[in-house]
Amino acid sequence: MRLLYSLAWWLALPLVLCRLWLRGRQEPGYRRHLAERFGFYAPRPAAPLLWVHAVSVGETRAAEPLIDALLAAYPRHAILLTHMTPTGRATGQALYGKHGERLRQSYLPYDTGWMVGRFLRHFRPAICILMETEVWPNVMAQCRRHEVPVALVNARLSARSLAKARRLSALMTEAARAMSCVAAQTEADAERLRSLGAPHVAVTGSVKFDVTPPQAAIDKGLAMRAQIGGRPVFLCASTREGEEGLILDAWKKTDAAEALLLIVPRHPQRFDEVARMVEERGFALARRSAMGDRPVAADVQVLLGDSMGEMFAYYAACDLAFIGGSLLPLGGQNLIEACAVGKPVLIGPHTFNFAAVSDDAVAAGAAMRIEDADVLAREARRLLADEGRRTAMGGKALAFARQHRGATERTMVLLRKLVRHSQD
Template sequence: MRFLYSVAWWLALPLVLGRLWWRGRKEPGYRQHMAERFGFYGVRATNMPLIWVHAVSVGETRAAEPLIDALLRAYPAHGILLTHMTATGRETGRALFGKYGARVVQSFLPYDTGWMVGRFLRHFAPRLCVLMETEVWPNVMAQCARHGVPVVLANARLSQRSLAKARRLSALMMEAARRLTCVAAQTEADAVRIRQLGAPDVQVTGSIKFDVTPPSQMIAQGAMLRARIGPRKVLLCASTREGEETLILDALGGIDLGNSMVVIVPRHPQRFDEVASMIESRGYTLQRRSALGDKVVAPAVQILLGDSMGEMFAYYEACDVAFIGGSLLPLGGQNLIEACAVGKPVLIGPHTFNFSTVSDDAIEAGAARRVNDAQAMIDGACKLLRDDSERMRMGQQALAFARQHRGATARTMALLGPLIR
């Protein structure tokens, strides 16, 4: 089965390369470091022994921050090899870990063929592989076993939907899961599903995302942004996905924003211009964050477009109520923990299957509320924006919820310790 999978990869490579070049029209990062995706590298930037952490994109890279910080503190003689699949993930990694200089080496992970992954492992010779959340690749697992590299799936989550997909490729995915040295699962439900794939050692450690500390610089930046907005109340629509902005703008159509405004931050930067055009075509007065600079947000501005990278904590700090995108449509939702860590009331849509346990726990704790659709979200947000005491109560419960669940990083480090040499 893995042989057929590898053949399929080789046959698809021309199409993959074309798609990569096409995406590079809007995101130049996809046309950079392309040789790395095929297992070709220059001179190693450091001779330190490397702990390899794979974080596919922005969300996983930000989630890995507490773990990478802890690894660098605990193992000063080691460096981190941080790999990604997306250009935005790599950019986020550079922003978060550039302070460590040569101790953090970044690279794209090669496509999942045995030959390319083998070259990657021979070049970097990592002592340990830590895969973040869901990234289990069959040939990566086989090549790590061949080269004697233990593999840990950290901050692991697996939805029921993802389990069903994996079972359709059971011969391939169960072989990969059995090669895992151990798994640090976010919840007991995740652990149960991962065990069903055949992973041999699965322990529940909690979500590392709870250990992310809002950076003081971002909090200060958020306070400055809020000062430029002025006294108006702010609804933040964070990490919105394709199709959701249309629903949100439709719902806003019948609402008098009055003494409030909306901030929309699309999850994918390649959609910034598209969403800006969408907003303006509906007659809303738009301000782009990238063009704001040190100016104040004019009173006539109804919607601020968050077209910047690496500022999500600043947006959370600047808002009064946060809606978490990816949840109005069946996309699985996004991480609500960062909003809770800043003490903001959270609204989520009906589709949160990628974060089902943490979403349900946040609702039970009074930190979040679930809404059925975009109109219910806008109506619920307006009520909270008018009710200072209820909004403050939810914010306090959100902060308490975030603090209560911390400690996953330390538990994960305890699992990794015996494997690091």
């Protein structure tokens, strides 16, 4: 089965390259570092390497407490941080550039045995640490062949993803069995991973709870808020395709003239598209990228968050946050960062990728689930007008974030055994 899978990859490569080049029209980063996607790299660092794979922005941000812990625990080692998307790579540079030579970034090659094998022979990592869900059959097989222990950490697997994996059971079961250990976010995630054949599964919680909002980002958010002025700010964070139109249409129906709607699309290639949506509906628009140090004009109704690496700042600047990806059946996004800044949270009905943490946040009073965009706009309007209720929800959100910390250290207990074993 894996031979057929590899053959399919080789046959699809021309189409993959065409798609990569086309995506590069909107996001030039897709056309950079192309050699790395085929297993060709600059000389490796002299230090022994701990390899962490974080596919895109969310996983890269989530890895921050774990990477800090690894660098502290292994001062003679460097981190090799790999990605699949240029936005993930840019986020990594913004977060980890401070580590200098101790952290090297690269793209993971396409999942063919030859390319992955070349990657492993070049970097010779002491361990492979995969963030969340990124399991590739040939990566797993080549790690086993080159005796590189593999840990899947902050692991999550929804019921929907499990059903998809079972349709490729011959491939995914082999990949799951090649893992040395799994650090799952919840017991439900752990059970699903065990059912695929993953050995040594432990429940450690989510390392995202251990992310500390950087003071510099909070200060930037407060400065942004000062530019906005005293009117209420409703943030729609990490919105996905199809959601912005629903939100704007619903917002237009509400009497929210004194409030500012702040929209931050998840994917930067959609910034201009969302700006057009706003203007087509007759809203007065300002863009974060053009603000500079100037105040936001009083007649601006929608502020577009068209910047990278400022999510904590956006949370600090708002009064209330909606977490995107949840109005439509897209699985939702991480609400922990909003809670960590002490902001009340609204989420839609579709949070299957973050089911446990979303349900727990609602149960704790930190978040409220809404049915659709019209209800979202109405509830946002009510909360923005009720400071006491917002303050109470924000306090519960902060308490919720704090009480779930500690996953990083529990994960490190598992990783220390693998790193020690790999050095024996």
